[in-house]
Structures are given as structure tokens and as C-alpha cells.
Amino acid sequence: MASRRPLYQRIADRLRADITGGELPPGSKLPSEAELAAQWETTRSTAVAGMRVLVNEGLIVADRPRGYFVRRWEPMIYRPQREFHAPEPDLDIFRQRVAEEGDGRQAGQSIEVSIANPAPDVRDRLSLSEGQLVAVRRRTRTIGEEAYNIQDSHVPLNVVQGSDWMSPEDVARGTNRVLGELGYEIVKVLDEIAVRMPTPDEVTRLSLGPGTPVAEHVATGYTMAGEPVQVTRNILPGDRHVIIYERNKRIEEG
Amino acid sequence: MASRRPLYQRIADRLRADITGGELPPGSKLPSEAELAAQWETTRSTAVAGMRVLVNEGLIVADRPRGYFVRRWEPMIYRPQREFHAPEPDLDIFRQRVAEEGDGRQAGQSIEVSIANPAPDVRDRLSLSEGQLVAVRRRTRTIGEEAYNIQDSHVPLNVVQGSDWMSPEDVARGTNRVLGELGYEIVKVLDEIAVRMPTPDEVTRLSLGPGTPVAEHVATGYTMAGEPVQVTRNILPGDRHVIIYERNKRIEEG
DNA sequence: AAGTGGTCTAGACCACGCA
DNA sequence: GCGTGGTCTAGACCACTTA
Numbered sequence: 321m322a323s324r325r326p327l328y329q330r331i332a333d334r335l336r337a338d339i340t341g342g343e344l345p346p347g348s349k350l351p352s353e354a355e356l357a358a359q360w361e362t363t364r365s366t367a368v369a370g371m372r373v374l375v376n377e378g379l380i381v382a383d384r385p386r387g388y389f390v391r392r393w394e395p396m397i398y399r400p401q402r403e404f405h406a407p408e409p410d411l412d413i414f415r416q417r418v419a420e421e422g423d424g425r426q427a428g429q430s431i432e433v434s435i436a437n438p439a440p441d442v443r444d445r446l447s448l449s450e451g452q453l454v455a456v457r458r459r460t461r462t463i464g465e466e467a468y469n470i471q472d473s474h475v476p477l478n479v480v481q482g483s484d485w486m487s488p489e490d491v492a493r494g495t496n497r498v499l500g501e502l503g504y505e506i507v508k509v510l511d512e513i514a515v516r517m518p519t520p521d522e523v524t525r526l527s528l529g530p531g532t533p534v535a536e537h538v539a540t541g542y543t544m545a546g547e548p549v550q551v552t553r554n555i556l557p558g559d560r561h562v563i564i565y566e567r568n569k570r571i572e573e574g
Numbered sequence: 575m576a577s578r579r580p581l582y583q584r585i586a587d588r589l590r591a592d593i594t595g596g597e598l599p600p601g602s603k604l605p606s607e608a609e610l611a612a613q614w615e616t617t618r619s620t621a622v623a624g625m626r627v628l629v630n631e632g633l634i635v636a637d638r639p640r641g642y643f644v645r646r647w648e649p650m651i652y653r654p655q656r657e658f659h660a661p662e663p664d665l666d667i668f669r670q671r672v673a674e675e676g677d678g679r680q681a682g683q684s685i686e687v688s689i690a691n692p693a694p695d696v697r698d699r700l701s702l703s704e705g706q707l708v709a710v711r712r713r714t715r716t717i718g719e720e721a722y723n724i725q726d727s728h729v730p731l732n733v734v735q736g737s738d739w740m741s742p743e744d745v746a747r748g749t750n751r752v753l754g755e756l757g758y759e760i761v762k763v764l765d766e767i768a769v770r771m772p773t774p775d776e777v778t779r780l781s782l783g784p785g786t787p788v789a790e791h792v793a794t795g796y797t798m799a800g801e802p803v804q805v806t807r808n809i810l811p812g813d814r815h816v817i818i819y820e821r822n823k824r825i826e827e828g
Numbered sequence: 829a830a831g832t833g834g835t836c837t838a839g840a841c842c843a844c845g846c847a
Numbered sequence: 848g849c850g851t852g853g854t855c856t857a858g859a860c861c862a863c864t865t866a
Contacts, residue, residue, distance in 0.1 A: 336774070363837055368852085376630050376784070378771045385844055385851030394699030395768065401821060419814060506720050514649070515789045517632045520590070523853065530630070533787030533812065535769045543843060546703035558769030558787065565765035565819060580854060606832065617856055622833080639832030641866055835861075842854075 331360055331370030339379055339390055350380060350388040378531035378559065391529075391559070396468065398554075398561045400539060432458045433488045435477060442474045445540045445551045453477040455486055457495065460525070468560060476536040479504055492537055496541070496550075504549045506541035513537050513563065518555075521540045526557050533558040577590060585614055585624030592646055593633055604634060604642040632813065633786035645783075645813070650722070652808075652815045654765055654793060686712045687742045689731060696728045699794045699805045707731040709740055711749065714779070721780045727806040733758055737784045750795070750804075760795035767791050767817065772809075780811050787812040 338344045351359065356367040371388055374380045381386050438446065438454045446454070457473040473495065474484065484491050485498045496506055514536045518528050534555050541550040592598045605613065610621035625642055628634045634642050692700065692708045700708070702785055711727040727749065729739065739752045740747050768790045772782050788809050795804040809819070
């Protein structure tokens with residue numbers, strides 16, 4: 321019997337089918353909890369449980385007190401590879417996208433620089449000994465009021481102390497070039513991408529809705545000598561980014 | 575006042591702090607719902623709501639009727655780049671990992687081949703016209719009884735019809751080499767990685783717990799002539815994979 | 829048999845934004 | 848003021864596993 325399936329899940333199943341099937345396109349309004357309770361001859365609590373399933377799947381959002389709506393999906397392109405070439409590559413895509421939309425929202429970023437004890441995973445990746453400090457460059461990219469992603473770069477303090485790397489402003493020539501000028505040109509990068517649910521801190525900083533996972537992209541930059549000099553952690557909300565790479569066979573085999 | 579924060583969230587906050595702070599290490603048992611309700615002088619329903627928060631964050635799992643436990647995190651390395659060189663690269667890592675664990679679980683895979691109408695996004699990426707069919711090679715990798723990831727490869731039917739590509743067995747020399755032998759050597763690959771919550775179908779196929787996001791990795795392979803010949807979609811559960819890339823500056827600029 | 833989480837009922841009061 | 852979702856209470860019955 322299919323009716324062994326709990327009622328709140330059957331409610332969710334039905335609405336999910338309507339959404340993926342196109343009967344309820346992105347942006348459209350769903351029945352209210354009270355209406356659903358009536359339709360299914362149950363209480364509001366059970367209807368609430370059904371809606372919660374879809375919210376946690378990232379399919380719908382509650383816009384109180386207007387109601388539930390089918391979520392829109394408009395990801396931005398994210399290309400880790402480009403960062404080698406242009407100083408602020410995806411910020412360009414970023415601005416371009418907003419310009420295209422013409423909705424008056426401004427793309428921007430804010431930068432903070434500080435000195436800190438590295439987190440254990442950063443210390444590991446930079447092969448630092450206990451007590452060694454790092455400079456941290458924290459950048460938040462925004463569109464309108466909304467934060468789009470967070471990037472934290474970490475470099476051993478002795479490498480960048482007193483340089484432009486620590487300027488809390490946009491460095492036009494790119495911070496990687498600054499590292500090069502300091503004698504620490506990055507020639508190899510290791511990218512690690514993990515997928516997880518956000519921490520509560522990330523939820524507030526990125527104003528994430530429930531059911532929105534994040535990609536955590538950690539790029540470790542190495543010098544010619546094979547020494548790690550920079551660890552950059554990007555937090556990318558899943559509903560706003562697609563990560564893109566290109567690979568060429570001949571080059572990789574060369 | 576901090577007590578403006580809903581009670582069920584304060585319950586979740588407290589337990590989350592104990593988990594991330596190390597007081598409740600991975601694998602340890604949490605209080606039962608009844609115990610929590612008593613401790614916080616509320617009803618079980620509210621305690622349930624608190625636990626649901628942590629479950630949806632992927633921090634804990636309910637192992638009924640034993641109780642709630644802090645989730646363990648043991649990801650596998652996933653390297654899209656390796657696929658150019660070895661035929662079954664991460665399956666090796668796969669087997670190695672299981673061997674290391676020595677827990678008797680067998681790593682394996684099952685393969686199914688079929689002919690189908692391509693999904694719209696696959697048709698797009700392969701630049702097919704309406705009505706053109708594709709061959710689909712669907713592979714599920716397992717450890718013990720548990721599915722670890724799903725891979726669906728799509729190639730225009732006329733390219734691989736009658737070849738080994740369509741054999742529903744492990745092709746030792748690799749399916750990419752088969753494509754090469756057929757005159758469609760892949761020399762460039764575009765990787766797209768999206769992050770989202772799983773569909774109900776994926777939840778059952780991969781036996782995913784709640785609060786587990788997935789990475790959807792779509793690799794489109796191009797021939798020397800720049801024509802797309804193969805679209806491979808990998809679904810990677812977030813709790814079991816870390817995606818790794820390596821980039822070299824000199825090569826990329828060459 | 830006891831204890832666990834899973835589901836469900838039938839209510840209640842609240843903050844919020846819109847008409 | 849009204850309808851929305853957000854939260855909460857005080858119960859209930861169930862399936863399942865372990866002791």
C-alpha cells in the first residue's frame with residue numbers, strides 16, 4: 321500500500337510533483353497551510369510538516385506573511401581557474417550579470433584585513449608551526465544588500481607584512497601579483513571542494529534560506545619551490561553558483 | 575534579550591555548541607527527546623523541533639530506537655582530472671580505502687546500459703537535435719551494501735552503437751579509450767559542479783540521510799574538432815566526497 | 829517489557845505586512 | 848483588521864530494537 325507513506329510526506333510528494341512537473345513554475349504561489357490542511361482533511365500541523373520537507377529540499381521558500389512560493393534558481397558562474405589570469409575575474413561576471421538584469425542592484429565588495437592565529441586546517445595546509453601568525457584578508461561580495469560569497473585568504477604574516485596585500489582596499493593588480501613581487505609567485509594551486517550544509521554563522525552572513533547547501537572551496541597556492549604560501553577559502557551558496565573547470569588532455573599529459 | 579530566540583532553536587544551539595566544541599565527539603550519543611524535554615521544561619514536540627534542526631544541518635543522525643548520535647565525517651577523495659589517465663581512477667582509491675579499513679566491506683560497481691531520449695540539458699550540451707537518441711551508461715559504485723556515487727554517461731547513439739562502450743561490463747581499457755578507437759578521442763573537458771539538495775530519487779538510490787547535500791558534477795567531453803561527444807553526470811553525496819583539482823600556472827598560460 | 833524516535837491531533841498565541 | 852507562517856502545548860498511538 322502506498323498509503324503506508326506518512327500523510328505529511330504524501331502532501332510534500334504531491335506538491336513536489338507539481339513543481340518538478342511544471343504545473344507550479346518558479347515564483348508561483350503555493351496553497352496556504354490552512355488550505356492544505358482542509359484539502360487533505362488534516363490539521364495545520366501536518367500541513368506544516370509537509371511544507372517543511374519542501375523547504376528543506378530547497379524547492380520552496382516561505383515569504384511571510386505572503387505565503388509559500390516556488391524558489392527561483394539563478395546561479396552565477398564561478399571559475400577558480402580564471403583567477404590566475406585576471407585579478408578579479410568573477411567579479412566581472414558579477415558586474416556584468418547585474419548590469420544585464422538592470423534591476424538597479426549594485427554589485428560590490430567589502431574587504432577587511434586582520435592578523436590572527438590560523439585555524440588548524442589552515443595551519444596544516446601552510447605547514448606552519450604552532451604560534452606562527454597569519455595575515456587574513458576577508459572579502460565579502462554583495463549584490464544590492466545581499467552577500468553573494470565570502471572569501472578568506474590566509475598568508476604567513478612574515479611574507480606580506482607591510483605590503484599592499486594587507487591593504488583593506490581593492491588591489492587593482494591583484495593580490496597574487498603582490499605575492500609575486502614579494503618573491504612568492506604562486507605557480508601551482510590545489511583546489512579542494514567540499515559540499516555541506518552551512519554553519520549558522522554562514523547562514524546569517526550570506527542570508528541563506530533553509531535547504532541551501534554551500535560549497536567550501538579551499539585553494540592552496542604553492543611557490544616554484546613547492547612551498548605553500550596562501551590558503552584561500554571560498555564559501556559559495558549552492559543556489560547562486562555553478563563551479564566551472566576546463567581540462568585539456570594534451571596539456572595534462574605533457 | 576537572547577531569550578527572544580525560540581526555545582527549540584536554543585536547544586539546538588546548545589547541542590550544536592557541544593558538538594562543534596568537542597564535548598560531544600563524532601559517534602557519541604545525545605540525550606533522548608524525553609530527556610531534553612524534561613531538561614528544558616518543555617514538551618517533547620519542542621525537543622523534537624530542536625533535534626530536527628541539527629538533523630537538517632547534517633550534524634546528527636537518528637538511529638531509531640537507539641537514539642540520536644553525532645554524525646561521523648569520512649569523505650573519499652574525488653579527482654575529476656585523473657579520469658584522463660587511468661581508466662577507473664577513483665575506484666582504485668575506493669578499493670584502497672576499503673582495504674585500509676579492513677572492515678570486510680567490499681567495494682564494487684554495477685553497470686547498466688540503455689538507449690534513451692536525452693534530457694534537455696544533455697541534449698543541449700551534446701548539441702543534438704530533437705529526436706536524436708543517446709546511449710546511456712549508468713554506473714553505481716558501492717561499498718558493502720551502500721551506494722557511494724552514481725555516474726551516468728551519455729553519448730550520441732550513432733557514435734557508439736555496437737561498440738564496447740555499450741557493454742554492460744567493466745571495460746578494462748576505459749570507455750574513453752573506446753571512444754578514441756572509434757575516432758572520437760576526447761581532448762578537452764568542461765566540468766560544471768553544482769551544489770544542491772538531493773532529489774527523493776537520489777535519496778533512495780544513495781541512501782542519503784536528511785541534511786546531506788550533493789554535488790552534481792557534469793563533465794562534457796569534446797573532440798579535437800571541438801564537437802561534444804560525451805556528457806557524464808556524477809552525483810556525489812556531500813558527506814562522502816571531497817573534490818580535488820590541481821592547477822599549474824605555466825601550463826595554463828602556455 | 830521498556831524505551832526510542834516517527835507521526836499525528838486539536839487546539840493556542842504571536843509578529844508581521846498588506847489592504 | 849485579517850491572513851500569513853512561526854512557535855508551542857499536551858497529549859496520543861505506532862514500529863522497532865534491545866534487554
